[in-house]
Amino acid sequence: xxxxxxxxxxxxxxxxxxxxxxxxxxxxxxxxxxxxxxxxxxxxxxxxxxxxxxxxxxxxxxxxxxxxxxxxxxxxxxxxxxxxxxxxxxxxxxxxxxxxxxxxxxxxxxxxxxxxxxxxxxxxxxxxxxxxxxxxxxxxxxxxxxxxxxxxxxxxxxxxxxxxxxxxxxxxxxxxxxxxxxxxxxxxxxxxxxxxxxxxxxxxxxxxxxxxxxxxxxxxxxxxxxxxxxxxxxxxxxxxxxxxxxxxxxxxxxxxxxxxxxxxxxxxxxxxxxxxxxxxxxxxxxxxxxxxxxxxxxxxxxxxxxxxxxxxxxxxxxxxxxxxxxxxxxxxxxxxxxxxxxxxxxxxxxxxxxxxxxxxxxxxxxxxxxxxxxxxxxxxxxxxxxxxxxxxxxxxxxxxxxxxxxxxxxxxxxxxxxxxxxxxxxxxxxxxxxxxxxxxxxxxxxxxxxxxxxxxxxxxxxxxxxxxxxxxxxxxxxxxxxxxxxxxxxxxxxxxxxxxxxxxxxxxxxxxxxxxxxxxxxxxxxxxxxxxxxxxxxxxxxxxxxxxxxxxxxxxxxxxxxxxxxx
Numbered sequence: 407x408x409x410x411x412x413x414x415x416x417x418x419x420x421x422x423x424x425x426x427x428x429x430x431x432x433x434x435x436x437x438x439x440x441x442x443x444x445x446x447x448x449x450x451x452x453x454x455x456x457x458x459x460x461x462x463x464x465x466x467x468x469x470x471x472x473x474x475x476x477x478x479x480x481x482x483x484x485x486x487x488x489x490x491x492x493x494x495x496x497x498x499x500x501x502x503x504x505x506x507x508x509x510x511x512x513x514x515x516x517x518x519x520x521x522x523x524x525x526x527x528x529x530x531x532x533x534x535x536x537x538x539x540x541x542x543x544x545x546x547x548x549x550x551x552x553x554x555x556x557x558x559x560x561x562x563x564x565x566x567x568x569x570x571x572x573x574x575x576x577x578x579x580x581x582x583x584x585x586x587x588x589x590x591x592x593x594x595x596x597x598x599x600x601x602x603x604x605x606x607x608x609x610x611x612x613x614x615x616x617x618x619x620x621x622x623x624x625x626x627x628x629x630x631x632x633x634x635x636x637x638x639x640x641x642x643x644x645x646x647x648x649x650x651x652x653x654x655x656x657x658x659x660x661x662x663x664x665x666x667x668x669x670x671x672x673x674x675x676x677x678x679x680x681x682x683x684x685x686x687x688x689x690x691x692x693x694x695x696x697x698x699x700x701x702x703x704x705x706x707x708x709x710x711x712x713x714x715x716x717x718x719x720x721x722x723x724x725x726x727x728x729x730x731x732x733x734x735x736x737x738x739x740x741x742x743x744x745x746x747x748x749x750x751x752x753x754x755x756x757x758x759x760x761x762x763x764x765x766x767x768x769x770x771x772x773x774x775x776x777x778x779x780x781x782x783x784x785x786x787x788x789x790x791x792x793x794x795x796x797x798x799x800x801x802x803x804x805x806x807x808x809x810x811x812x813x814x815x816x817x818x819x820x821x822x823x824x825x826x827x828x829x830x831x832x833x834x835x836x837x838x839x840x841x842x843x844x845x846x847x848x849x850x851x852x853x854x855x856x857x858x859x860x861x862x863x864x865x866x867x868x869x870x871x872x873x874x875x876x877x878x879x880x881x882x883x884x885x886x887x888x889x890x891x892x893x894x895x896x897x898x899x900x901x902x903x904x905x906x907x908x909x910x911x912x913x914x915x916x917x918x919x920x921x922x923x924x925x926x927x928x929x930x931x932x933x934x935x936x937x938x939x940x941x942x943x944x945x946x947x948x949x950x951x952x953x954x955x956x957x958x959x960x961x962x963x964x965x966x967x968x969x970x971x972x973x
Contacts, residue, residue, distance in 0.1 A: 408628055412574045414567055414591075415623035415637075418442035418489070419598030421449045421466050427598070427621050428472045432479050434637035437623065438574070440480065441566040442469060442489035443596045447882065450560070451703040451812040451945045453493040454535040464494030465557075470502055473555075477503075478512045481554055488545055488566050492557040494535060496520050497829065499557050515831035517548035519558040521824060521838075524700060530817065535703040538824045541665030541694070543579070543838045545569025547828035551836075560701065567592030567624070568666045575628045579666075579841050586669035586691025587630025589662065594634050594652045594686070595622050600877075601634060601652045602642035605955075607875040607962060615643055631687040633679055644682040647875055647892070650929050654888025656879040658935050659924035660851040661692070665821075668692040672854060672926055688928075692848055694841060697818040704815075706946055707773055708808035710780040712788045714768040716754070717798045721766045724796035725750050731795055732770060735787035741779040743772035749950060767802070769950070773811070780808035812945030814882050854927050859902040860895060864970045870912075871962025873972050874900060878958035885939040885954035887961060890931035896972050897930040903966065909934055912964040913957070 415437050417428040421444040424430075431440055444466040457464035469491035480487055492499045500518040507514040521544075522537045530536040537560035546569045548556040558565075571577065571588040594601050601622040603609060609616060620640025625633040634649055636642065653674060660672035668691060675688035716724045729748055736742055751767045758764035770788075772780045785805040792799060821840035828836045870889075873896050878887040887909075891900050906921045913936075920937040939957075941948025951957065 409575050412439065412571060412626045413437050413623060414439040414441065414570055414595070414626060416441050416443065416595040416598050416621050418444055419596065419600065420444065420446055421452070421468065423598055425468065425472065428476045429479070430640070431621055431623075431637070432476055432483060432485060434620070434640060437483075437485045439486045439488060439570045441595065442487070442491060443563050443566060443598075444469060444489065444491045445493060445560060447701060447703070447814045448812075448944045450493070450535045450537060450701060451814070454703055457494050458534075462495070462498055465496070465499040466491035466493055470499065470506065473503060473506060474510075477507060477514055478510055481512055481514050486549060486554055486556070486570065488549075488556045488570055490558045490561055490566060492518055492559050494523060494537070494559065496557050496559045500829070503555055503557070514554045515552055516555045516557075517551065517553035517831050518556065518829050519544035519548065519561065519827070520829060521827045522560040524819070524824065529819075530700075530702055533702045533704050534812070536700055538698045538700045538819065539665060540698070540824070540826050541565050542567070542569025542572060543666070544826055544828040546573035547836055547838060548830060549573040551830040551832070551834075553831050562664050563596035564589040564592030564664060565666065567595060567626070571626050582667050582691030582693065583689065584628070584630035584691070585667040587632060587686065587689040588626060589664060589667060589669040589691075590653065590671070590674055590686055590689050591624040591626055591632040591634070593657070593662070594649055595624055597652060597655065598622070599642060600655065601648055602636050602644055603648055604642065605877065606648050606651060607871065607877060607958065608647050612643070615641060617641060630689060631685065633683050633685050635683045644684055646676045646678055646684055647890070649676055649684045649686070650890050650931060651875055651877040651888065653929065654890065654931055654933055655877050656881055656886055657888070658886060658933060659922070660926070661848070663695050665694055665698055667694050668848065672851070672928060675928055696821060698821055698824055700817040700819055702815040702817055703812050703945065706811050706813035706942060707775045708777040708780045709771060709773045709811045709947065710784050710805055710808040711769060711771045712784060712805040713802040714770070715765050715798075715800050715802060716768055716796065717761060717765040721752065721754060725766075725768050727796050728768065728791065731791055732787055735790070736772070736783060739779070739783035739787065741774070741776050741783065743774040743779045743783060745773040747771045751950075771947075777808045811947055812943070814943030814945060816882055854925055856901050856925065856927070857894070857898045860898050860969055865967040866970050866973055867965050868968050868973060869963050870966055870968070871959075873968060874962060876958035876962050878954045878956070880940050880944055880953040882943045883938055883940045885936045885957055887934045887936070887958050888931055889934070889958070889961070890929060892930070894930070897927070899969055899972060900930075900932065901925060904932055906934075912961055915939060
């Protein structure tokens with residue numbers, strides 16, 4: 407018999423998201439499952455440092471505080487809660503939830519998933535955290551055993567949806583197309599309000615709708631198709647553009663590989679299905695890869711920074727003077743920092759009517775393995791220049807002690823080397839076997855056929871963003887930029903104009919870096935991967951925008967000769 411659709415919502419896109427979203431989602435409309443995504447590369451580093459101070463920690467404590475208000479409400483309404491808030495200690499969080507349920511007098515059955523933490527295996531010396539990205543099978547086993555609350559460690563973000571979907575519909579591990587549909591729906595939901603207008607590049611003119619956007623939900627069907635929507639009366643909006651941007655976010659080419667399935671993003675079809683409803687269908691899936699990704703965080707050293715404010719005339723000369731002075735002081739410091747980086751941001755305007763808008767910012771960042779080299783060496787050198795440097799000398803804040811920074815790396819291990827274990831509500835430990843299908847390499851994806859270019863016609867020099875939406879993000883040290891357009895004519899122009907060479911011209915930071923372009927014609931989109939732009943990852947804070955969040959908006963602001971017919 408066919409099963410009814412599964413209504414699965416999201417109440418968190420990161421550790422620190424809107425606190426009352428869980429209650430909003432539980433009271434705003436009908437739900438079967440509510441998910442919460444709390445983990446990211448940077449979050450694992452934060453939790454790792456937390457665990458160093460308190461061995462019984464390492465989980466997202468916010469989630470536990472949210473449950474104090476919402477646990478009884480969820481059980482009363484029959485909504486299962488599935489979250490990766492367990493972080494580095496899912497067993498500890500599950501125990502805390504049981505104690506909370508007993509204190510509240512709520513009969514909640516709690517289960518958790520573990521096995522992802524590989525730090526104790528000795529395979530990754532020097533790592534602070536080492537966690538494999540598990541799939542949704544353990545979650546499904548916990549739900550099948552009657553769990554009301556399931557907490558996990560490091561599973562893929564989409565596993566929070568594939569697990570409940572496989573449990574609800576009874577999918578087998580080789581139901582690749584259906585699982586791939588759930589992966590795509592999960593990827594749309596995972597970042598919360600980014601699917602309902604948050605961070606949307608085409609928001610102009612609709613700011614009033616975005617003051618408090620609602621969180622998204624998916625109506626997932628047995629065939630793997632889904633409708634992305636939100637609770638009635640909540641803020642924000644859901645349209646093909648918001649879903650497209652989220653699909654492009656932190657993905658790459660046609661294949662989106664995960665532990666449950668490899669989803670083919672080049673098969674995704676989107677259709678509007680009424681106000682705030684977008685249907686996702688046609689998604690095809692392939693076998694998952696034979697290995698699991700492992701996210702590694704380690705402490706990279708110490709960093710510090712100081713921002714000099716340069717006001718009025720002679721900005722370049724002022725910057726040159728203070729650079730010479732600081733470089734000389736840091737060179738002779740004992741110990742001297744190993745890495746010194748300068749960046750001048752010309753935020754100043756001529757004939758400005760406020761001092762702030764007459765000022766530019768000169769940022770100095772230093773790094774070293776030795777904390778002293780980035781602490782007193784920097785602060786002493788900067789403070790000593792207060793009366794001996796450029797006119798108008800001041801800084802945004804006095805430099806203090808150096809702070810530790812992290813480095814993210816990815817490794818891959820065979821599935822058989824990672825114990826995937828579902829700990830059921832009654833305490834039974836159930837081993838989750840790896841997929842039984844043969845491990846084989848997938849054939850390369852053929853370059854999709856491209857439409858003919860637009861015929862020649864009059865053009866106008868204008869920003870790319872007048873006709874294109876975009877979103878960017880980070881994967882370790884790499885950045886991705888997804889660019890999309892709304893019409894077939896605009897797609898014909900974009901796909902022949904925005905080549906890798908033109909991309910590098912528009913974003914000169916990428917000039918010397920490997921850039922890969924992935925066309926996705928069904929979405930009228932191009933996805934670019936820029937390798938190494940972010941150094942050693944977000945926690946290393948290598949760049950002004952360490953997660954490349956604004957990279958797409960910089961690209962949209964660049965000017966091109968655009969056909970007038972499109973404008």
